[in-house]
Amino acid sequence: MRALAARHDPGQRRPDLWNRPEGWASLDIAEVPDLGFATTEGQTAEELNALRPFADLPIRPMKPFVLQASGEDRERALQCLTEAVYYEAAREPGVGQEAVAQVVLNRVRHPAYPKSVCGVVYQGSARATGCQFTFTCDGSLRWAPEPALWRQARRVAERALSGYVAKQVGSATHYHAAYVAPYWAPTLVKMTQVGAHIFYRWTGPWGEPAAFTGRYAGREAYLTPAVLGGVDARTQGGLLSPEAQGGPAERQITLAVAGEVRTYTVADPTAADGERTRVRGVISAPRRKPTADEVRMINQNLEALERSLDSGKAASATPPPQPVKASG
Numbered sequence: 001m002r003a004l005a006a007r008h009d010p011g012q013r014r015p016d017l018w019n020r021p022e023g024w025a026s027l028d029i030a031e032v033p034d035l036g037f038a039t040t041e042g043q044t045a046e047e048l049n050a051l052r053p054f055a056d057l058p059i060r061p062m063k064p065f066v067l068q069a070s071g072e073d074r075e076r077a078l079q080c081l082t083e084a085v086y087y088e089a090a091r092e093p094g095v096g097q098e099a100v101a102q103v104v105l106n107r108v109r110h111p112a113y114p115k116s117v118c119g120v121v122y123q124g125s126a127r128a129t130g131c132q133f134t135f136t137c138d139g140s141l142r143w144a145p146e147p148a149l150w151r152q153a154r155r156v157a158e159r160a161l162s163g164y165v166a167k168q169v170g171s172a173t174h175y176h177a178a179y180v181a182p183y184w185a186p187t188l189v190k191m192t193q194v195g196a197h198i199f200y201r202w203t204g205p206w207g208e209p210a211a212f213t214g215r216y217a218g219r220e221a222y223l224t225p226a227v228l229g230g231v232d233a234r235t236q237g238g239l240l241s242p243e244a245q246g247g248p249a250e251r252q253i254t255l256a257v258a259g260e261v262r263t264y265t266v267a268d269p270t271a272a273d274g275e276r277t278r279v280r281g282v283i284s285a286p287r288r289k290p291t292a293d294e295v296r297m298i299n300q301n302l303e304a305l306e307r308s309l310d311s312g313k314a315a316s317a318t319p320p321p322q323p324v325k326a327s328g
């Protein structure tokens with residue numbers, strides 16, 4: 001509590017732990033912030049990027065991502081990831097291409113993004129601005145890829161979907177080319193640069209590997225309007241619905257208890273966040289249903305308990321025998 005109070009003490013000037021510019025430690029990103037520049041290109045952007053040093057924080061590698069899918073789902077996931085690697089980093093060195101693939105898979109695992117590879121890659125592509133990967137909304141897909149570079153990108157995608165981890169970017173979920181200075185960059189942790197791209201992660205605990213609890217949901221061909229028109233929860237504000245994240249929609253039930261009718265939300269432990277809740281008004285599903293043998297055993301134990309209680313009541317209800325007086 002003391003440390004928290006010190007952070008908000010206006011009389012103390014403490015450096016921001018995430019190396020953000022002054023005034024950006026607390027920021028409402030519902031609207032595009034203004035620091036006197038917009039997304040700048042050319043030498044000016046490179047100078048602006050150089051003003052902000054890389055965070056002096058450890059880069060922790062992610063766990064391997066092994067795609068649990070087959071058939072059409074697997075082929076679509078591979079296609080979408082290959083497109084991201086190719087159109088974002090076709091002429092980057094191998095490590096640069098691996099870093100881009102890692103960012104895509106990191107987003108699949110993060111609770112704030114869709115739960116399929118194609119969902120992550122094409123998120124926001126139906127918006128006039130705001131697509132997450134530029135090639136999905138700037139017309140790049142009209143141009144046929146160069147065969148040799150495409151084959152290389154596909155090899156990188158196949159390795160990534162088979163468990164290869166690009167350790168150099170850790171839990172990064174964002175990146176941009178070094179020759180642009182996007183407005184959202186100061187709101188994130190500046191991690192490292194690989195090739196021509198600078199990589200970032202979320203601030204605080206949600207940028208650490210432990211926060212990446214999302215589960216791959218498949219359904220690669222199922223790109224909903226919510227996904228295609230979606231925004232980045234970190235840099236554009238708002239959070240995706242469970243449906244857009246690939247998780248099941250919330251279920252509700254109405255119960256009448258003690259004459260009072262209430263509607264409860266049923267929390268699904270297999271949802272994207274993977275967490276159970278113990279919040280008032282929320283009903284959590286049990287860990288598992290008992291087996292038939294377990295139900296039979298429970299009923300037998302209850303019957304035995306009832307018989308013992310009944311026999312005890314019967315014994316207490318029988319009057320004790322009266323003593324017999326001897327005749328004299």
